[in-house]
Amino acid sequence: MRISELAAETGVPVHTLKYYLREGLLMPGEARSQTRAEYGPEHLERVRLVRALVEHGGVGIAAVHSILEALTAPPPSRHDFLGVAHCALPSSGGGTAVSQEVAELVEDLGWRVGPAAPALRALSAAVTAARDAGVRLERSTLRRYAEAMREVAAVDVDVAVGAHSPAAAMHAVVVGTVMLDPVLVALRRVAQESESWERNSTASPGPDAAWRARADPVRRSPRHAVARHPNPTVEEVRPG
Amino acid sequence: MRISELAAETGVPVHTLKYYLREGLLMPGEARSQTRAEYGPEHLERVRLVRALVEHGGVGIAAVHSILEALTAPPPSRHDFLGVAHCALPSSGGGTAVSQEVAELVEDLGWRVGPAAPALRALSAAVTAARDAGVRLERSTLRRYAEAMREVAAVDVDVAVGAHSPAAAMHAVVVGTVMLDPVLVALRRVAQESESWERNSTASPGPDAAWRARADPVRRSPRHAVARHPNPTVEEVRPG
DNA sequence: TCAGTTGGACAGCAACACTATCCAAAGGAA
DNA sequence: TTCCTTTGGATAGTGTTGCTGTCCAACTGA
Structure with a gap:
């Protein structure tokens, strides 16, 4: 696999791969000649790892x-x-x-x-x-x-x-x-x-009434039992 | 409180406060004259909030x-x-x-x-x-x-x-x-x-023996009871 | 009076992660 | 062979971000 193929495979531009090589984030490929090197699956994995760490x-x-x-x-x-x-x-x-x-x-x-x-x-x-x-x-x-x-x-x-x-x-x-x-x-x-x-949903439906309604004792145990989608819940479609 | 005092109080340079004013992150102080404004505790709090959000x-x-x-x-x-x-x-x-x-x-x-x-x-x-x-x-x-x-x-x-x-x-x-x-x-x-x-500490002391020792059944219940500092635990001082 | 401070405008900077340009040496197709 | 593309390598430039520095006139306080 040559560098251009590595770039195509990962979606990372060749220039960036060169940059990673320069910075030592990507190990050099196996040199086939003075101007050609072979990259393997470990390079692929490495590039994906680096991208994920940097980007996300x-x-x-x-x-x-x-x-x-x-x-x-x-x-x-x-x-x-x-x-x-x-x-x-x-x-x-x-x-x-x-x-x-x-x-x-x-x-x-x-x-x-x-x-x-x-x-x-x-x-x-x-x-x-x-x-x-x-x-x-x-x-x-x-x-x-x-x-x-x-x-x-x-x-x-x-x-x-x-x-x-x-x-x-x-x-x-x-x-x-x-x-x-x-x-x-x-x-x-x-x-x-x-x-x-x-x-x-368990509190009173008043708009801003019970701000201090912290004492709702029904919470620790049956959290799964309560309100297990009786209807599809599409009430909140907020703008991004 | 003038801007220089606000700067001194918060440790944020005056230039940066001006920048925040420009960007609208800090509300303008109460204008006392064309070249003087008064800042209050709400400005202090705001500056601290902005700094914390940006810096940390x-x-x-x-x-x-x-x-x-x-x-x-x-x-x-x-x-x-x-x-x-x-x-x-x-x-x-x-x-x-x-x-x-x-x-x-x-x-x-x-x-x-x-x-x-x-x-x-x-x-x-x-x-x-x-x-x-x-x-x-x-x-x-x-x-x-x-x-x-x-x-x-x-x-x-x-x-x-x-x-x-x-x-x-x-x-x-x-x-x-x-x-x-x-x-x-x-x-x-x-x-x-x-x-x-x-x-x-509960596993065998062998160096790299039990990598598959995932089955140590003593874990879920008495996590607090076990090993509650019998000695001061200074075993790990790693370089930063 | 006069140094120092203020608000305001605007340009510059450092760090960062690329990105572009250039070059000579290979390949590879015609 | 010729000519075009690709490669590795070096070097310089870009865009963004969060400030920072410079300059200026108006004003304040001693």
């Missing part, structure tokens, strides 16, 4: 580099697996310290996390930023979020453990973490709409 | 505009509240259609969501992008993620419902959704490390 994962070129290194270089031991993975990932809270609140949260939850984990710094920074923006984030709220995200992490680890090789596990963790963040965020929004719909 | 929320200027509009303009009815909020939010899946898989997922979960919700399109796009990147995302996995995110959304709606006014609820939803996404993502990573630690 919002990952910068430098971070893609670091991710690719983690994917190709090592089979680290199972213990600092996620450490290696998370250090390869782009992390926001670079210069921040771990706040006491976050440390206490982790301790209260009984989580076992190395005290220097980048994720702890990122979490501290994100919590501070949210509060700066005027979000009223109480400790109990944060804790409920944390418990929900533990379920997410359980799925993540299940997937990683179920991989057929260390390399596959590394791929699952690194790429899965980056690329599934948007999935989770979108799921959150979808779930918000659903949750809000259920609360509003 | 990764929101572009145009999207900030749309968010601010949603915050200041309306008190929409409780029913299309989240519709208005989500339309104001930056959404990735602009041109995408809602995939059948996503539609089926939502239906299987019994969620009530308007079929044109931007979040559904964003979800479809994110799932596709993840698969393009080589992530093996099965339906059952996606469903587990969705169930976890429903818990997150329940917290979100609790917070919104607990707000003291429609405007406060709008703020909680819009700003909370944007600014807490990074918090959730960071929590996910922290939880991953903890989850992985627990699995590795």
Whole structure:
């Protein structure tokens, strides 16, 4: 496969592939002559990965580099697996310290996390930023979020453990973490709409009456049983 | 408060404040003369909000505009509240259609969501992008993620419902959704490390032996009881 | 009076991810 | 062989984004 075919296959222009080659994001093809090289399926896969990370994962070129290194270089031991993975990932809270609140949260939850984990710094920074923006984030709220995200992490680890090789596990963790963040965020929004719909449908139909109707005790248990599409729900077609 | 004081208070340079004024992200102060205006605490708050959205929320200027509009303009009815909020939010899946898989997922979960919700399109796009990147995302996995995110959304709606006014609820939803996404993502990573630690500590200590040791039945129930810091856990100090 | 601040207009900049141009050396078809 | 296209390589340019710098006249405060 020559570079033009690789370009046609992936939909990425040749110029961009050359750029990736230059930047080291794409390994050079097998040189057939001074001006010809052969590319294989691994190049195809690599190009698709890079495109996905850059385009949909919002990952910068430098971070893609670091991710690719983690994917190709090592089979680290199972213990600092996620450490290696998370250090390869782009992390926001670079210069921040771990706040006491976050440390206490982790301790209260009984989580076992190395005290220097980048994720702890990122979490501290994100919590501070949210509060700066005027979000009223109480400790109990944060804790409920944390418990929900533990379920997410359980799925993540299940997937990683179920991989057929260390390399596959590394791929699952690194790429899965980056690329599934948007999935989770979108799921959150979808779930918000659903949750809000259920609360509003059970509450009184008055327009803006019960803003403090937070106490609807029917919510925790039979969320599936209630309102399982009795009609097709086309009530909301909002402009984009 | 003059513009220089506003700048000093917020740490944002005067030039940038002028830029925000020009862009309409910051409302003009009360004009005292042709070359002097008075800024109040609402300007302070606004500047902090804009900064947080741009700097930590990764929101572009145009999207900030749309968010601010949603915050200041309306008190929409409780029913299309989240519709208005989500339309104001930056959404990735602009041109995408809602995939059948996503539609089926939502239906299987019994969620009530308007079929044109931007979040559904964003979800479809994110799932596709993840698969393009080589992530093996099965339906059952996606469903587990969705169930976890429903818990997150329940917290979100609790917070919104607990707000003291429609405007406060709008703020909680819009700003909370944007600014807490990074918090959730960071929590996910922290939880991953903890989850992985627990699995590795219960598994056999062999180096890379049990990659297929997905069947450790001790996980769902007593996650808090096990390993509640018997010693201070300083085993992982990785380089940043 | 006079340095310093303000609002306003407008141009410039740094980072980023490409994208375009040019070139000489291969292939490949006629 | 001739001529056109493709390739790898180098280098420079583009468009977008979020500021940042410069300049200016009007005004304020000491």
